[in-house]
Amino acid sequence: MSQPANVLAQTANFADPASYAGRNTLYWRRNLVICVIGSFTTLVSLSMLLPFLPLYVQQLGVTSPAAVVQWSGVAFGATFLGTALTAPLWGRLADRYGRKPMLVRAAVGMAIVMSLIGMAHNVYELVALRLAAGLIGGYASASIVMIGTQAPRERAGWALGILSTGALAGNLAGPLVGGFLPSLISIRSTFFAGGAMIAVAAILTVLLVREDFRPASDVKNRPAANAVASKAANRAVTITLLLTAMMVLLANMSIEPIITVYIGHLNVPADHLARTAGIVMACSAFGSMLTAARLGALADRIGSWNVIIGCLVLTGLVMVPQAFVTHWWQLAALRGLMGMTLAGLLPSIAKLVRHSAADHESGKMLGYLQSAQFAGQVVGPLIGGFIGVHIGLHSVFFVTGSLLIACAVLGQWARNRPGQAA
Template structure:
């Protein structure tokens, strides 16, 4: 099977796996109203992060098993685990059973890291960074489309809890699509190390240490995610727009990513990604500061568009940095740790954002997120400054 077909199949299946986890959380209040009336308001925030927290705990374990047992079996396991958790959530007749289903969604899922680990084995190494950009794109496409689709189902008089039965069909369909894929990808001898650069190009700088990349991912996630839960109500109150317009304002950066990730990925293929990542952080920080201070809807919209470019540049460069550190024998474990770190940072961003917004206001939250972006950029540039080319490469 050709690498292109393998990549397309994995991406479609990743979108199918991401559809439920992305689309259902905004409707937790409606779902809980049918399971535990009166308990929803005080539990929504905590239940929102339960699958993420469980995934953060489980991802490194599943990644280690993927390296030992094979990436394809663990990718199939992740899709089957999602289907089981969705079916249990649909059947849950009490709050404890529903909470168990949400825990299983995190503990048994993990399609993002499982898909990336399989792609690292199935694709030539110099194509891995672009593949990581595409798995990010499929997640963002699900983030944009799935809440709309779930809302339409509920508007069509589906019982909110029963939507879990519908979304359970998607990972089951993904399992059927993944079964024909080869158990292993290209042999290791066919993989070209990214750190060596493309043929005929100048030697690429050595990759940053994995701990430094994890820190960069954490800082970027904190800058990006902390304002997410508050963007819609903030824009509705600040500009007097309806929920639909506010939803589009929320989605603008993600739409920019869908269009810009591939061209930027090609541009960065043989370049040092660290300075570009820092540039993405600074653009995001500047646009967060603009959003905090503007009273103009037009300027706010422009800032969201520009923030989308910064977000795209940051994620594309981050994926390039990650791809440079991945080794074939430990790809599952490393993607598991990076996914776990991203999920923990997401939880910290959500909780920290809530504390800042409640304590000193939304404007202060935007500025705090901007400061986090600046500090992340400075840290990465300082770390890159202390990392030098090997002597053999420098001599060339």
């Protein structure tokens, strides 16, 4: 089946040795390895405070149990908010000054801020520093911009899937590390250890990441093919992709505020409740780790839209039986299955967003994609908590499942618009 002319023009430009991707053909595999390592270490450092965050808040002088919970939530969400606000800016600067400087900026900035968190004197400093980590950092986001613009079109889905696996592994390992490290070296020293891990990623990035960025050609001179691609880009389709990315994270995070309460209704003993909730939450990330790269490669073979729509439908359907489980292990199995279907979405969406934008705007568009994802992480728990309190715990699964099915319908509409590639 022949592709539309604008898609052929995009493909031709993407393989052009004079283009940014063409000049970096020799570097993208090594850069992918370093970006996976850096994404893993930075996300381990950011997520490892989950098990002991309330304890640290207490150390900083908060005594009321309700205030401890409130400030812990604010401190944890501040990083997501900061990243959502600045991701488009860093993406735009990556288009102007290159992708590697953004990686170095994120790694160095996060290493400094993470160490400073270990020296916080009060809860206000903790929240401010967590916000700064999001505003200044974003190594995983910068990695998506670099790999998304360097990897060949026919390997982009697989590469972004591998990168997603590293990020998921970091989010999974972080709470495990945070569960035992403070007892060995103290809570404050744990932050210093996290800063040291990110510093190692910064050194690897400076020494090993390679990029052939030429401002004169990559910014000022815009090839005719890019002009055609920019003109043909459909704003409605791009909005659909960004909305879908937000809904993916929203659906995954919507259960977070209620999961412990929900598991408590499944006859789990009170002294095992926290541990069981942690296992159930980890199952989603573990499932995604198993299939992210495979589904990314599948998108390269059969088309990103096919994977996106299929995974949205499957994930929406898997949400429904979670409302009817009678044992915690049933919920864990379904969350793992949901993670496996969710894993195909973000790499495929990132691939489509990247190839719908001209080279000189690809970083900015991928930055908007990161903002949409982090917005979903912020909004998801809020919506899940509201529905759980005012409508019922089971309704959270029905609502989020319905939203995903609606996104699949919207995706099918976007896919059928003129000029869209598979």
